[in-house]
Amino acid sequence: MNKTKAIEILTKNQYKVTTRRETILDFFLKEDRYHTAKNLYDYMEERYPAISFDTVYRNLHLYHDLGILESTNLNAEKHFRISCHSDHHHHFICNTCGKTTPIHVCPMNEAQETLTSYKIEGHKFEIYGLCPECQIAS
Amino acid sequence: MNKTKAIEILTKNQYKVTTRRETILDFFLKEDRYHTAKNLYDYMEERYPAISFDTVYRNLHLYHDLGILESTNLNAEKHFRISCHSDHHHHFICNTCGKTTPIHVCPMNEAQETLTSYKIEGHKFEIYGLCPECQIAS
């Protein structure tokens, strides 16, 4: 996902490309990692002192629905990152800096065999720990 | 995990065995699935009309820390279930009834090979969908 493609998705779906929406894209494209709604709110508030929660959450959900962002729950708080769905994969997530590393291992084929007569609607595979950089820092 | 073992863990760690703590165990042992704090609170309130949030949450955390319960985050809300750590496995979780089915497939060995120089501290593999019973019901 890049800015051009995200804007293309917005216009294709008849959503307006506003300055706030562009700034939100900049925020997520700047760093390839998970961020909380609060992280984004703080970033936006520096640039638009009157920004509303509504704008932040509404656009997070919009981007999520359009596939521009993907999300995960880490300790009962939603985290969002720029989408990278060119192929199916999962993530290593650093507990310290939040940076993600793709993992190209997916156990669903094997798992599926043991779940005949179950209707599978989704799955989650995440690995948590310290990335090389954060190990050195600690 | 069963009631005798849970009580053994409590006393071994010098925690008191109170009526509320026993009732909480009954609640989780009754059904092999994930429950929210609210589920437990409602159950407790029927039996102890003056039960406090504090008691519910404090004991959920205590049981979790002692390994009597395990937890997961489903749509930004913590869910708890009685621990079943006899062997390492993961769960299929029904989106409708919350019942769990163990899955004896774990992708960590393969994943680890691709993550040399990363320090792995934990992982999560969950499959969501409809269990056979809930497919019939819908």
Place this chain on the structure above:
DNA sequence: TTACAAATCGTAATCATTACGATAGAATGT
């Protein structure tokens, strides 16, 4: 049974998220 620490109650505070009426802004047709 007494005494003390642990557990619980009652209630307020916090944190993330959602909701909604009022206002502002962009796109379209005249």
Place this chain on the structure above:
DNA sequence: ACATTCTATCGTAATGATTACGATTTGTAA
């Protein structure tokens, strides 16, 4: 250019889950 009509945003209040804490009660060991 102007009016019309959506859409987006603001301002703020409400909700839902969770945490916090002083006051009171209860369990346990001497």
